[in-house]
Amino acid sequence: MPLVSPAEMFKKAYSGGYAVGAFNVNNMEIIQGIMSAGEEERAPLILQVSAGARKYAGQDYIIKLMEAAVARTDLPVALHLDHGQDYTICKEVIEAGFTSVMIDGSHLPYEENIKVTKAVVECAHDKGVWVEGELGVLAGVEDEVRAEKTIYTDPDQAVEFVQRTGCDSLAIAIGTSHGAYKFKQGSNPTLDFERLEKIGKLLPGYPIVLHGASSVPQEFVDMANKYGGKIGSAVGVPEELLRKAASMAVCKINIDTDIRLAMTAIIRKHFAEKPEDFDPRSYLKPAREAVKQMVQRKMRNVLGCSGKA
Numbered sequence: 562m563p564l565v566s567p568a569e570m571f572k573k574a575y576s577g578g579y580a581v582g583a584f585n586v587n588n589m590e591i592i593q594g595i596m597s598a599g600e601e602e603r604a605p606l607i608l609q610v611s612a613g614a615r616k617y618a619g620q621d622y623i624i625k626l627m628e629a630a631v632a633r634t635d636l637p638v639a640l641h642l643d644h645g646q647d648y649t650i651c652k653e654v655i656e657a658g659f660t661s662v663m664i665d666g667s668h669l670p671y672e673e674n675i676k677v678t679k680a681v682v683e684c685a686h687d688k689g690v691w692v693e694g695e696l697g698v699l700a701g702v703e704d705e706v707r708a709e710k711t712i713y714t715d716p717d718q719a720v721e722f723v724q725r726t727g728c729d730s731l732a733i734a735i736g737t738s739h740g741a742y743k744f745k746q747g748s749n750p751t752l753d754f755e756r757l758e759k760i761g762k763l764l765p766g767y768p769i770v771l772h773g774a775s776s777v778p779q780e781f782v783d784m785a786n787k788y789g790g791k792i793g794s795a796v797g798v799p800e801e802l803l804r805k806a807a808s809m810a811v812c813k814i815n816i817d818t819d820i821r822l823a824m825t826a827i828i829r830k831h832f833a834e835k836p837e838d839f840d841p842r843s844y845l846k847p848a849r850e851a852v853k854q855m856v857q858r859k860m861r862n863v864l865g866c867s868g869k870a
């Protein structure tokens with residue numbers, strides 16, 4: 562099945578009270594792990610590529626791998642640009658065949674964010690490509706820029722932003738953040754559901770996106786640390802909070818850190834148990850299986866998208 566736009570996926574997710582997972586891909590094993598999870602769960606999928614992934618793998622490689630993946634499946638799969646920094650990068654991937662792009666102007670002054678988002682919308686809509694904008698700033702590291710504090714999305718400004726830019730979905734800040742260290746250990750992680758509800762009411766039927774939505778399962782932190790890792794006091798967003806958000810206006814939930822964590826923990830365990838091993842296939846195979854299981858766990862516990870494709 563060819564790559565699809567996320568439009569139909571989000572429509573169904575919104576009315577069905579679930580969300581579609583957007584998983585970051587960097588290599589073949591990650592793509593294969595996500596695809597087999599999707600197959601087993603019969604779930605729609607968004608595969609997303611960051612600037613870092615394009616640099617690491619090469620955009621041509623990623624696209625070829627994606628083509629191979631979608632040729633083997635009848636699942637709806639969208640190919641999305643994660644955190645597009647500017648107009649040029651968005652235009653480039655639109656021309657390369659991505660079906661969805663994020664223009665992340667969230668660190669710019671408001672009017673500049675509007676200007677660049679609007680320009681990307683014009684270019685993308687010409688080709689039937691979906692555009693995700695972002696308003697508000699997540700704490701944590703993003704594209705090598707560190708924001709110390711969350712700037713929560715203002716609901717009225719969100720409405721104006723969507724109206725003035727014409728973007729198709731909006732990433733908002735309600736307390737999630739990128740990476741493994743989202744909350745202080747021993748604290749009580751919360752999300753601003755009141756704000757989400759308000760935005761949902763002001764923009765009825767409109768798909769909202771959550772970035773920084775990994776849950777950092779403790780068992781994987783423990784496994785990595787047990788076998789030589791030094792991951793420390795990593796705390797993510799509790800799964801039940803994300804499930805609640807998915808039942809509200811949130812239609813897309815971004816997950817990267819948990820995939821990294823699962824692969825790393827399993828590879829560390831493998832090397833600790835088989836120090837004599839040096840065949841990449843023998844450690845990448847369990848890593849690929851770990852990606853699959855992590856993604857399945859997300860689909861069942863967080864997204865609620867199993868059986869929706």
Ligand SMILES: O=C(CO)COP(=O)(O)O
Nearest residue numbers: 740772773774775817818
């Ligand atoms: O938002 C993300 C990618 O855009 C990933 O978030 P995590 O770091 O929480 O997995």
Ligand SMILES: O=C[C@H](O)COP(=O)(O)O
Nearest residue numbers: 585611613614704739817
């Ligand atoms: O939001 C960031 C994603 O987790 C991608 O991370 P990256 O820029 O290291 O590829």
Ligand SMILES: [Zn+2]
Nearest residue numbers: 665667695703
């Ligand atoms: Zn951003």
Ligand SMILES: [Zn+2]
Nearest residue numbers: 739772773815
């Ligand atoms: Zn993100």
